[in-house]
Amino acid sequence: MAAAMTTAPLGEPILEIRDLHLEFHDHDRPEVAVADFDLTLHRGEIVGIVGESGSGKSMTAHAIAGLLSRHALERSGQILFDGHDLLHCDRSTLRHYQGDEISIIFQEPMTSLDPLQRIGMQVEEALRIHHKELSAGERRAAALSAMDAVGLPDPQQVYGMFPHELSGGMRQRVMIAAATISKPQILIADEPTTALDVTIQAQIIALLRKINAEDGTAIIFISHDLSLVRQLCHRVVVMRQGEIVETGTADEVFENPQHSYTRMLIDAIPKVVL
Amino acid sequence: MEKKRTSPLAFIDRLPNPGLFRMGALITLAVVLLVVVGLVWMPYEPTAMSPDRMQGISAAHLLGTDKMGRDILSRVMYGSRVTLMVALGTMAIGAGLGVLIGAFAGFYGGVLDEIVMRVMDGLFAFPNVLLALVFVSIFGSSTTHVMWALGIAFIPSFTRVVRSEYVRIKHLDYVKNARLQGASNARVIFVHMLPNVRGVLLSNLMIGFNNAVLAEAGLSFLGIGSQPPFASLGQMISEAQEIFFTVPSAVLGPGIVIVLMVLGFSLMGEGLRPATKGLD
Numbered sequence: 001m002a003a004a005m006t007t008a009p010l011g012e013p014i015l016e017i018r019d020l021h022l023e024f025h026d027h028d029r030p031e032v033a034v035a036d037f038d039l040t041l042h043r044g045e046i047v048g049i050v051g052e053s054g055s056g057k058s059m060t061a062h063a064i065a066g067l068l069s070r071h072a073l074e075r076s077g078q079i080l081f082d083g084h085d086l087l088h089c090d091r092s093t094l095r096h097y098q099g100d101e102i103s104i105i106f107q108e109p110m111t112s113l114d115p116l117q118r119i120g121m122q123v124e125e126a127l128r129i130h131h132k133e134l135s136a137g138e139r140r141a142a143a144l145s146a147m148d149a150v151g152l153p154d155p156q157q158v159y160g161m162f163p164h165e166l167s168g169g170m171r172q173r174v175m176i177a178a179a180t181i182s183k184p185q186i187l188i189a190d191e192p193t194t195a196l197d198v199t200i201q202a203q204i205i206a207l208l209r210k211i212n213a214e215d216g217t218a219i220i221f222i223s224h225d226l227s228l229v230r231q232l233c234h235r236v237v238v239m240r241q242g243e244i245v246e247t248g249t250a251d252e253v254f255e256n257p258q259h260s261y262t263r264m265l266i267d268a269i270p271k272v273v274l
Numbered sequence: 275m276e277k278k279r280t281s282p283l284a285f286i287d288r289l290p291n292p293g294l295f296r297m298g299a300l301i302t303l304a305v306v307l308l309v310v311v312g313l314v315w316m317p318y319e320p321t322a323m324s325p326d327r328m329q330g331i332s333a334a335h336l337l338g339t340d341k342m343g344r345d346i347l348s349r350v351m352y353g354s355r356v357t358l359m360v361a362l363g364t365m366a367i368g369a370g371l372g373v374l375i376g377a378f379a380g381f382y383g384g385v386l387d388e389i390v391m392r393v394m395d396g397l398f399a400f401p402n403v404l405l406a407l408v409f410v411s412i413f414g415s416s417t418t419h420v421m422w423a424l425g426i427a428f429i430p431s432f433t434r435v436v437r438s439e440y441v442r443i444k445h446l447d448y449v450k451n452a453r454l455q456g457a458s459n460a461r462v463i464f465v466h467m468l469p470n471v472r473g474v475l476l477s478n479l480m481i482g483f484n485n486a487v488l489a490e491a492g493l494s495f496l497g498i499g500s501q502p503p504f505a506s507l508g509q510m511i512s513e514a515q516e517i518f519f520t521v522p523s524a525v526l527g528p529g530i531v532i533v534l535m536v537l538g539f540s541l542m543g544e545g546l547r548p549a550t551k552g553l554d
């Protein structure tokens with residue numbers, strides 16, 4: 001397989017990260033999590049972020065999604081979206097975009113859903129928060145169509161179920177349905193397939209590609225799995241110890257890695273998969 | 275497609291110990307029945323005195339009469355109502371405020387949390403009886419004031435468990451997720467988190483209710499709280515001490531109802547508790 005679709009349909013820039021710097025101060029010595037991070041995300045683009053564990057991928061994602069804790073974290077730089085700096089704006093501005101224009105899905109579909117709330121309620125949550133003008137019936141209809149779009153079988157029935165009644169793959173689909181119900185401009189996926197088996201992984205990747213193609217949603221795809229990144233992403237950012245060591249189109253980076261660290265990561269891909 | 279209808283009692287079978295819960299619920303139901311019947315019908319006026327003093331059990335007086343010739347069964351029915359109201363009121367105040375304070379302290383953390391928990395520690399260290407005495411001596415002795423005094427004394431225990439649950443679950447993915455969808459803090463605290471602490475809250479309510487019944491009984495035994503001739507169960511026992519050997523039912527009647535109230539809620543609480551006790 002490995003039908004690398006790497007022709008980037010470059011739209012206008014929608015997110016600009018400038019000189020992002022995040023530093024923890026909760027231990028004796030300050031710890032730099034992200035440094036000198038620059039990235040411009042264009043409409044309809046899929047950007048992959050790769051790098052070893054602890055290289056700052058999740059911190060960067062959290063910064064964009066507005067999930068940085070307020071305590072003990074020094075931040076500088078800018079994350080510009082729709083005329084606001086998401087890194088420094090107040091919480092209500094942030095909330096305005098969260099879940100509506102910028103959504104995130106996590107690695108663990110088993111714990112990312114509220115165990116006591118029905119699936120339908122959770123899929124609709126973003127609408128309930130951001131689109132109060134919708135009636136309950138309209139919300140339900142939107143949820144059912146979002147659940148259908150992510151390939152959940154029998155959305156009508158799943159709508160009334162609880163998370164523990166679903167498999168991991170189905171839960172991740174639910175997460176994606178919830179994250180995309182309000183057609184966000186940016187979807188951040190932090191290792192969305194790590195907890196899933198290989199077949200389901202491939203399905204989720206296909207789903208992300210479909211969301212990107214149909215809705216023009218820009219995706220930031222974080223993964224350890226370079227073969228997945230190669231399949232899915234237009235552009236790749238390679239991180240190491242909080243800094244970008246290399247960036248370029250997926251083809252450039254994979255065919256002709258400039259940095260020894262990148263080469264090492266690529267060499268670590270099991271050849272069977274590629 | 276509708277899900278098939280399930281009985282509203284079906285949840286009992288999913289509890290860790292449905293048998294205990296059922297037994298507790300039955301006992302509680304019996305006590306509630308006594309109170310409810312008492313609302314519409316009692317054999318005699320609970321405060322009506324008669325010349326038939328200190329009678330034993332008879333057809334006319336199923337539990338006999340006290341030293342003023344009042345019908346003990348009627349007084350037990352009335353006293354149960356008072357005790358139940360005080361216990362429920364205490365729970366409403368203690369749990370209501372305790373949950374609110376605990377939720378905010380746990381969710382926001384930081385300095386607010388520190389201050390709140392130190393105040394709670396102080397309040398917790400203050401003996402309930404002493405607090406009630408202070409309250410009653412300032413505001414006067416009445417069931418309402420006892421209810422408030424006990425309610426406030428009960429706040430820390432709820433604050434503690436709720437706070438620690440909030441601290442535990444606020445970093446869980448689904449709570450993070452709710453925040454990332456743009457939910458306001460209030461929505462996260464009450465819509466997303468509160469339902470997920472209901473387990474500990476429920477068993478704490480059961481324990482709290484018992485403590486409230488016993489504390490009220492203790493206080494009214496000491497003469498704090500409801501004023502004669504409107505007696506709560508504890509007060510009835512206190513008044514009946516001297517006639518215990520003549521009319522045992524004067525003590526046993528209210529005593530058994532207190533035991534049943536406490537037992538019912540304890541069993542229900544035990545039924546809710548997962549069988550993990552021996553494990554830790």
Ligand SMILES: Nc1ncnc2c1ncn2[C@@H]1O[C@H](COP(=O)(O)OP(=O)(O)OP(=O)(O)O)[C@@H](O)[C@H]1O
Binds near residue numbers: 026053057
């Ligand atoms: N609360 C914290 N205090 C101090 N340092 C932290 C804290 N949280 C994260 N870090 C540091 O920030 C750095 C970046 O972590 P991050 O989670 O972004 O890595 P990652 O690239 O997502 O790793 P993984 O692939 O394992 O998910 C790490 O070096 C980590 O030690």
Ligand SMILES: [Mg+2]
Binds near residue numbers: 057190
């Ligand atoms: Mg990570």
